[in-house]
Amino acid sequence: MVFGSLFKTVPKGGGKILVAFASQTGAAERIAWLSANALATGLAKHRVSVAALGALTAAQIAGAGTLLVVTSTYGAGEAPDSARAFVRKQMAAAASFKGLDFAVLALGDRKYDATFCGFGKSLDRWLVAGKAKRLFDIVCVDGDDDDAAMTKWSEQLNRLGAETSAGQLMPGPPQDWLLAERRLLNPSSPGGETWHVALTPGNPAHLNWTAGDIAEIWPRNTDAAVAAFLARHGLDGGKSFRWRGQWTFLSDIIAHSRIPQDHEVEGIALDWLVERLEAFPHREYSIASLPGSGRMELLVRKAVKNDGSLGLGSGWLTHYAQPGGVIKLRLRPNPNFHPPADGPQILIGAGTGFAGLRAHLLHRQHKKLGEAWLLFGERSAATDIYYAEDIKAWQADGTLARTDMVFSRDSLPKRHVQHLVAERGTEICAWLERGASLLVCGGLDMAAGVQEALVAICGQDRLDRMTQAGLYRRDIY
Ligand SMILES: Cc1cc2nc3c(=O)[nH]c(=O)nc-3n(C[C@H](O)[C@H](O)[C@H](O)COP(=O)(O)OP(=O)(O)OC[C@H]3O[C@@H](n4cnc5c(N)ncnc54)[C@H](O)[C@@H]3O)c2cc1C
Ligand SMILES: Cc1cc2nc3c(=O)[nH]c(=O)nc-3n(C[C@H](O)[C@H](O)[C@H](O)COP(=O)(O)O)c2cc1C
Numbered sequence: 001m002v003f004g005s006l007f008k009t010v011p012k013g014g015g016k017i018l019v020a021f022a023s024q025t026g027a028a029e030r031i032a033w034l035s036a037n038a039l040a041t042g043l044a045k046h047r048v049s050v051a052a053l054g055a056l057t058a059a060q061i062a063g064a065g066t067l068l069v070v071t072s073t074y075g076a077g078e079a080p081d082s083a084r085a086f087v088r089k090q091m092a093a094a095a096s097f098k099g100l101d102f103a104v105l106a107l108g109d110r111k112y113d114a115t116f117c118g119f120g121k122s123l124d125r126w127l128v129a130g131k132a133k134r135l136f137d138i139v140c141v142d143g144d145d146d147d148a149a150m151t152k153w154s155e156q157l158n159r160l161g162a163e164t165s166a167g168q169l170m171p172g173p174p175q176d177w178l179l180a181e182r183r184l185l186n187p188s189s190p191g192g193e194t195w196h197v198a199l200t201p202g203n204p205a206h207l208n209w210t211a212g213d214i215a216e217i218w219p220r221n222t223d224a225a226v227a228a229f230l231a232r233h234g235l236d237g238g239k240s241f242r243w244r245g246q247w248t249f250l251s252d253i254i255a256h257s258r259i260p261q262d263h264e265v266e267g268i269a270l271d272w273l274v275e276r277l278e279a280f281p282h283r284e285y286s287i288a289s290l291p292g293s294g295r296m297e298l299l300v301r302k303a304v305k306n307d308g309s310l311g312l313g314s315g316w317l318t319h320y321a322q323p324g325g326v327i328k329l330r331l332r333p334n335p336n337f338h339p340p341a342d343g344p345q346i347l348i349g350a351g352t353g354f355a356g357l358r359a360h361l362l363h364r365q366h367k368k369l370g371e372a373w374l375l376f377g378e379r380s381a382a383t384d385i386y387y388a389e390d391i392k393a394w395q396a397d398g399t400l401a402r403t404d405m406v407f408s409r410d411s412l413p414k415r416h417v418q419h420l421v422a423e424r425g426t427e428i429c430a431w432l433e434r435g436a437s438l439l440v441c442g443g444l445d446m447a448a449g450v451q452e453a454l455v456a457i458c459g460q461d462r463l464d465r466m467t468q469a470g471l472y473r474r475d476i477y
Contacts, residue, residue: 017046018064022053022071022083022119025214025284026334027144028107032070034169035157044161054082054468058095066135067100069123072107075444077118081474082336085464091122097132104138105153116140135160143281144171144216147245174218174328176202179321180295189383190409193302194352195318198295199327207291211359212337212475215296216282218328219316220255229259241274256280283313284332286356286441286475290363299355299386337475339363340437343371346428348450350377350417353442354386356475360439361390365399373402373431375424377417377446379409418449425457432458437471447476
């Protein structure tokens, strides 16, 4: 069992609390550790342990005394990867949790509507069905900046004897980076435009991440669009308002919100307008470089909507942001996609999934690990091989022992990377026998197809064991 402790010495007195987490991209794991820390160091000085939910059995949960679970939801209402075997093996059967007190903090995103916080809710129901007692109702969190939900959670922790606040549990403010370079990597591609976007930090101390980590970008409107809106309505952009917990200039608020239609503004008091503005959500991008290069590099597909307008985040990065201009972003550690133990490695991806794989290959090159096998899919060999120079260098210096690429528009019937995985089953099995880790990066459909092929090759049990051991890791979207 993966029990960890944040504390060098176990606090004396207090009750026993188990904080369990299930996280895909690190947010739930981070809040779990911070909540555990607050409980252990608060007035009540509980004895707190932290465990990955996926490493627990129903019997261990039943004996926990008090259980707090922090979990996200993935796919369509499913558990994060690390807890999927738990769902199949533990949650499939009824269990008895008499005497267990529990609460769930469920992270999610309301844009997933019907499956909002779906896994957290199923877990909550499963525990209640086993006669566990809720300490308080499930708290559902919408995105990273849900101050109201995190306030509820922190207040409940404080009732249990912690001393914390929403501000301490939520991720910090964004950092300023500068757009240093932007280059179209696939002119004349039959698919969407893919851009190399390089950023330099306003503060060099921000060059601090690990292969697998994610950049959360704050998309915004252009200065020109903001100025035009303010001028049209005779508004002073220098006026400050309390917005998302901070005093902010009106011009900055408009920059980071959907600009209202004129009829939504007319006759409305400014305070009321600011309160009703729809703040832009963040957008996540897998980081494609290592901090040693001095630059954060991203591989961004420009999303174009049916009406020809650009996607919010990709439009900002690939079109509207000006070279030399500020890009606001927050680094998100993504422990579930950090480099596994050194050893042979199979890297599988498609499209912009090359971003996350590139960071890992750069890491392996730096550590001279060798023995990596890249399986990659895109549309056309003539236009869609990204970072061909890097690939050549990795092949030349032994970082890549093997490279297999498949291009869907170059063959009929279309073949994708999951077909390649299925075709290479025997060799993949041999690599896994030698202890190879598996990394998958890219879109959900590709990842589901690859997973299906891998299950056919080596069986669900083996994949479950590899997931638990941190040898099968995915960064998927
Ligand atoms: C962990 C993670 C890592 C990621 N890494 C990368 C990466 O490395 N590279 C990358 O390119 N992306 C990556 N993504 C995806 C990225 O975060 C964005 O989802 C992607 O760029 C699209 O966002 P957008 O804001 O540009 O588009 P959005 O504005 O969200 O639109 C996206 C699509 O939704 C549809 N759509 C949305 N609104 C409308 C509307 N009003 N009318 C019609 N259609 C609509 C359209 O099909 C549009 O193309 C990652 C995501 C995650 C979660
Ligand atoms: C591909 C993908 C699928 C998701 N599916 C859901 C979903 O079905 N329901 C939901 O409420 N949130 C969904 N989310 C949102 C995540 O649960 C949310 O971003 C959460 O904060 C992530 O926490 P984590 O970093 O601990 O995994 C999804 C996010 C991604 C990237």
